[in-house]
Amino acid sequence: xxxxxxxxxxxxxxxxxxxxxxxxxxxxxxxxxxxxxxxxxxxxxxxxxxxxxxxxxxxxxxxxxxxxxxxxxxxxxxxxxxxxxxxxxxxxxxxxxxxxxxxxxxxxxxxxxxxxxxxxxxxxxxxxxxxxxxxxxxxxxxxxxxxxxxxxxxxxxxxxxxxxxxxxxxxxxxxxxxxxxxxxxxxxxxxxxxxxxxxxxxxxxxxxxxxxxxxxxxxxxxxxxxxxxxxxxxxxxxxxxxxxxxxxxxxxxxxxxxxxxxxxxxxxxxxxxxxxxxxxxxxxxxxxx
Numbered sequence: 067x068x069x070x071x072x073x074x075x076x077x078x079x080x081x082x083x084x085x086x087x088x089x090x091x092x093x094x095x096x097x098x099x100x101x102x103x104x105x106x107x108x109x110x111x112x113x114x115x116x117x118x119x120x121x122x123x124x125x126x127x128x129x130x131x132x133x134x135x136x137x138x139x140x141x142x143x144x145x146x147x148x149x150x151x152x153x154x155x156x157x158x159x160x161x162x163x164x165x166x167x168x169x170x171x172x173x174x175x176x177x178x179x180x181x182x183x184x185x186x187x188x189x190x191x192x193x194x195x196x197x198x199x200x201x202x203x204x205x206x207x208x209x210x211x212x213x214x215x216x217x218x219x220x221x222x223x224x225x226x227x228x229x230x231x232x233x234x235x236x237x238x239x240x241x242x243x244x245x246x247x248x249x250x251x252x253x254x255x256x257x258x259x260x261x262x263x264x265x266x267x268x269x270x271x272x273x274x275x276x277x278x279x280x281x282x283x284x285x286x287x288x289x290x291x292x293x294x295x296x297x298x299x300x301x302x303x304x305x306x307x308x309x310x311x312x313x314x315x316x317x318x319x320x321x322x323x324x325x326x327x328x329x330x331x332x333x334x335x336x337x338x339x340x341x342x343x344x345x346x347x348x349x350x351x352x353x354x355x
Contacts, residue, residue, distance in 0.1 A: 067224040068289050075154035079204075080141050081179040145209045146178055152228045153205075155289070156235045159282045163344065174238040175204045176231075196230055198237035200246055205234045219304035223297035225290065229276050229335070230301070236275030240268065245350075262324050266307075267349040269325040270334040273302065274347035277338025285342075295339070302331040330355055 141147055157173045164171035177183065182191045186202035196207045211230070215221045240246040249268050253261040280298070284290045306328025325331070338347055349355060 067228060067291060067294050068287075069148060069151045069155075069224065069228075072151045072287070073154045073158075074140050074147060074150040075157060075173070075176065076140075077153065077157070077173050077175045078140060078146075078150045079175055079177045080146060081177060081183055082146075083180070141178065145212070148224060148227070149176060149178065149207060149209065149231060152231045153235070155228075155283050155287070156232055156279050158286070159279045160235070160239060162282070163278075172203075172242060174198070174235060177204050177206045179206060179208055180210075181208075196234050198234045198241075200237070200241045203238060203241060205231070205238065207231065207234075215301065215304075219301070221297065221301045221304055223294065225280075225294035226297040226301040229280070229298040232276035232279045233272050235279070236272035237268075239275055240272065245271070265324040266326045266330075266355065270330055270355060271347050271349040273326070273331050274334040274338035274349065277335040277340075278342060278344065278347060279338075281339050281342040298335065299332050302335050303328040306331050326355070 141150055153173075153176045157171070160173070161171040177185075179190070180192065182189055183206065184190070185199045185204065185206060187199040190197065190199070190206045192208040192210060194206075195211050196205065198205050212227045215226065215230075237246065246268065249264050253264055256264065280290070280295075307325050326334070334347070334349065341347075
């Protein structure tokens, strides 16, 4: 992926260096890599919403960095710069798309942290993995998650990492468009099965929005190199609900899906990547997920 020398975002808050090495994954309390891997799988299997996980984690005895907004700061390390450039690229893409609709895009802030940090959704831990908190409209990222992608799922490459960031920014776009609030309200009245189905549609749309970003970023700035798309598709395949359930329990339970199958995640990312329009990412009215 071509990114070095491109604009870095001014919406980055670097909270790293506040203590602790931290772990990585999605869901759970463990900090060690073994416990984190188990926690990652459990979160997907049981459909734990990241906000719920964060609330449950609060008060867990892990050092927490400040919650209040800190000064924006451009990271000096390579990985931090990479994340900042990817965020800037999503700002440029979504800013242009919103202008086409006569609207102003309000970008999220990216918070880089280690171990644990305060959020408006509760205490965020590295074990939660990258997540978006709609209450403060920030994307939280412990960069060590990318190490897990390589070690656990054999997924490497900067574009695969950019896909992860763009997916979380996609949730921010859903917040701005009122989609996530509508889904949350509907889930309050729905059964668990129906609520899970709504969650799947929300996540697949965020995958499509990530592909949409890549479509426009590459058309405008030629960011893609050979093998980039394949790496992103491999990442989408690795974190499908069915793939994670097979690893954890040896069987697949579709009614418990909260993010979508590997095939679905790949297909909706491709839809955004190849189509390039917001309308094509309407997973809520699609005849086929």
